[in-house]
Amino acid sequence: MVTRFAPSPTGFLHMGSLFASLCSWRYAKQSKGVFFCRLEDTDTKREITGSGNQVLQELAIYGIIPDEDFVLGGAYGPYVQSERKPIYDVVIKAMLLDDLAYPCFCTHEDLSAMRAKQESLKVNPGYYGEYATCRFLPKETVLAKLKNGDPFVIRFKSNGNQTHKIMITDLIRGSFEMTENDQDIVIMKSDGLPTYHFAHLVDDHFMRTTIITRGEEWMASLPIHLQLFDAMGWDRPQYAHLPVIMKIDEGTRRKLSKRKDPEAAVSYFLEAGYPIEGFLEYLMTIANTNFEAWRIENPQANIFDFQLSFAKMTLDGALFDLEKVKSISKDRLAFMSADEITNKALAWANIYEPQFALAIASDVDYFKAIISIERGGEKPRKDYAKYSDIFPIIDFMYDQYYDQYMSGELPFNESLSKDILIKVLNTYKANPSLDLQESEWFEKLKVLASICGFSPSVKEYKKNKEAFYGHIGDFAEIIRIAVSGRKNTPNFYYILKILGTERINKRINKTIALLEE
RNA sequence: GGCUGGUUGGAGAAACGGUUAACUCACAAGCCUUUCACGCUUGCAUUCACGGGUUCGAAUCCCGUACCAGUCACCA
Numbered sequence: 001m002v003t004r005f006a007p008s009p010t011g012f013l014h015m016g017s018l019f020a021s022l023c024s025w026r027y028a029k030q031s032k033g034v035f036f037c038r039l040e041d042t043d044t045k046r047e048i049t050g051s052g053n054q055v056l057q058e059l060a061i062y063g064i065i066p067d068e069d070f071v072l073g074g075a076y077g078p079y080v081q082s083e084r085k086p087i088y089d090v091v092i093k094a095m096l097l098d099d100l101a102y103p104c105f106c107t108h109e110d111l112s113a114m115r116a117k118q119e120s121l122k123v124n125p126g127y128y129g130e131y132a133t134c135r136f137l138p139k140e141t142v143l144a145k146l147k148n149g150d151p152f153v154i155r156f157k158s159n160g161n162q163t164h165k166i167m168i169t170d171l172i173r174g175s176f177e178m179t180e181n182d183q184d185i186v187i188m189k190s191d192g193l194p195t196y197h198f199a200h201l202v203d204d205h206f207m208r209t210t211i212i213t214r215g216e217e218w219m220a221s222l223p224i225h226l227q228l229f230d231a232m233g234w235d236r237p238q239y240a241h242l243p244v245i246m247k248i249d250e251g252t253r254r255k256l257s258k259r260k261d262p263e264a265a266v267s268y269f270l271e272a273g274y275p276i277e278g279f280l281e282y283l284m285t286i287a288n289t290n291f292e293a294w295r296i297e298n299p300q301a302n303i304f305d306f307q308l309s310f311a312k313m314t315l316d317g318a319l320f321d322l323e324k325v326k327s328i329s330k331d332r333l334a335f336m337s338a339d340e341i342t343n344k345a346l347a348w349a350n351i352y353e354p355q356f357a358l359a360i361a362s363d364v365d366y367f368k369a370i371i372s373i374e375r376g377g378e379k380p381r382k383d384y385a386k387y388s389d390i391f392p393i394i395d396f397m398y399d400q401y402y403d404q405y406m407s408g409e410l411p412f413n414e415s416l417s418k419d420i421l422i423k424v425l426n427t428y429k430a431n432p433s434l435d436l437q438e439s440e441w442f443e444k445l446k447v448l449a450s451i452c453g454f455s456p457s458v459k460e461y462k463k464n465k466e467a468f469y470g471h472i473g474d475f476a477e478i479i480r481i482a483v484s485g486r487k488n489t490p491n492f493y494y495i496l497k498i499l500g501t502e503r504i505n506k507r508i509n510k511t512i513a514l515l516e517e
Numbered sequence: 518g519g520c521u522g523g524u525u526g527g528a529g530a531a532a533c534g535g536u537u538a539a540c541u542c543a544c545a546a547g548c549c550u551u552u553c554a555c556g557c558u559u560g561c562a563u564u565c566a567c568g569g570g571u572u573c574g575a576a577u578c579c580c581g582u583a584c585c586a587g588u589c590a591c592c593a
Contacts, residue, residue, distance in 0.1 A: 255587090
């Protein structure tokens with residue numbers, strides 16, 4: 001099985017392209033086949049220099065590495081269409097000789113005049129049948145025009161008929177009828193470069209592609225392509241027209257647009273810090289909906305152990321669902337080892353958030369300890385959906401950022417007097433008890449709470465609120481705020497343990513000093 | 518407008534004519550809990566775009582209507 005991804009060098013990697021290449025790459029690899037990448041740069045007007053390589057690099061970030069491409073090369077090259085001109089020329093020449101094609105000298109003005117006429121006559125517009133005027137040009141006229149240097153295109157001589165129906169088979173959509181193509185479509189433009197239709201024919205034949213995966217916008221031109229393969233006597237490839245990813249915009253669904261939607265670029269998600277594992281997994285869920293069930297059965301398996309199936313792909317373009325991407329990403333990050341998430345977070349931060357990278361790099365083991373809190377096991381914490389979520393949650397572990405919290409308003413419960421707060425802090429400072437196991441440490445904390453006039457039990461407190469300043473939770477909150485500057489943190493015991501008594505003392509002292517001001 | 522697909526809850530969707538329309542995300546309530554994050558429980562479409570038909574029985578088959586998407590270039 002040979003599949004391919006054939007981008008035009010018109011900009012960044014589009015999410016739909018990532019989806020398409022993911023599907024075709026997986027399909028080839030599942031069958032131990034070949035996946036290659038060919039650059040379709042025949043539209044010189046829209047070309048953006050360098051974007052071909054950028055697309056290849058972005059694919060590589062997602063782990064999609066072609067077996068053959070326009071950088072790597074391969075036995076069936078060149079892999080850039082503009083470099084394949086000699087090949088197209090040979091085929092064009094053969095078609096001309098076989099009377100399968102002819103030159104056309106009609107100008108844009110001629111064509112629009114003809115279109116206007118066809119519209120007024122209420123017949124199908126286009127270049128076909130009697131309207132295909134250049135088809136009937138005498139040889140001498142053609143030669144004269146050629147000699148004169150008149151610009152021309154080469155058109156395919158269609159023998160199709162609008163009244164004929166042909167059966168179409170698509171790997172995703174199954175079989176259905178379409179009408180035969182009767183248009184003498186342009187196969188070579190006046191600049192000497194092939195149109196998509198012709199390049200598809202020649203390239204996918206000589207590059208021995210067996211399955212054409214492409215967006216569903218190509219489905220309508222399938223009769224043209226089949227006709228072309230048949231005319232040449234070449235084997236037809238199989239086709240899989242992939243659904244397009246949609247978004248909802250002002251109440252209507254539409255294709256994600258390169259121009260209008262920043263999230264159409266995969267780099268947008270890279271930059272935002274979504275883990276590639278999560279993003280790929282999301283794409284798999286829209287590719288095959290039985291993927292989710294498989295994931296529940298195989299929570300830790302590699303997603304590529306899943307067998308993708310065109311038959312199980314939806315026909316409709318799915319709406320892109322960022323909430324689902326987040327949920328899946330949260331899971332993926334939660335199940336990474338501390339080493340893995342540390343390396344990946346650092347790699348991300350190095351590019352997109354230097355101050356975060358600096359903090360990690362200042363003491364990698366310290367960061368690893370923080371990120372390890374309640375990691376591992378069956379039910380790990382799920383704090384982060386993306387790498388950019390990490391730092392805002394744990395930044396207080398770094399003194400510089402802790403100081404920033406302390407310079408602002410501290411969120412202490414206003415009904416408690418400063419004296420009580422200070423008493424609580426001093427009491428804990430004298431008994432950090434961090435050499436104890438978590439449960440014993442917490443028991444000890446309850447004792448300290450009791451001493452300070454707080455109920456060790458929330459239930460007890462609720463029964464008799466007047467008897468206490470608050471409950472164990474309120475008591476812990478005071479210490480938490482003093483040590484972190486915030487009302488919530490990951491598991492407090494581990495936070496304290498990682499900070500260590502020395503740093504805890506410093507922070508508590510600082511808080512007391514602030515309170516006494 | 519012609520042609521080709523499609524239409525199940527807020528989103529992704531399952532259901533190969535047969536009892537109460539899976540599952541995931543979101544949302545809501547509750548439980549658990551020192552905070553947070555998890556986790557757990559429950560709720561969330563009396564109904565499958567609409568109308569008609571076939572059938573003992575239809576989301577599933579047939580017909581019509583509406584709506585959505587794609588396409589009709591010397592762009593891919």
